[in-house]
Amino acid sequence: MLLEPRKRPxxxxxxxxxxxxxxxxxxxxxxxxxxxxxxxxxxxxAGVSIGSLYQYFPGKA
Structure with a gap:
């Protein structure tokens, strides 16, 4: 299963x-x-907020 990021930078x-x-x-x-x-x-x-992480990734998978 290929997971897509929430958004691309x-x-x-x-x-x-x-x-x-x-x-x-x-x-x-x-x-x-x-x-x-x-x-x-x-x-x-990574030195980022959890919100920043979730902007780009839906979870740890």
């Missing part, structure tokens, strides 16, 4: 936010595993 700052979210998620998965992967943990590590 159009500005450079938005693209940087999405990149930070993806990098944070990858970091958590690599270091701590799937059980530690939560949207709150990703947002915190």
């Amino acid at each position: 159009h500005q450079q700052r938005s693209a940087a936010t999405v990149d930070a979210i993806l990098e944070a998620a990858a970091h958590i998965l690599e270091r701590k595993g799937l059980d530690a992967l939560t949207t709150n943990a990703v947002a915190e590590l």
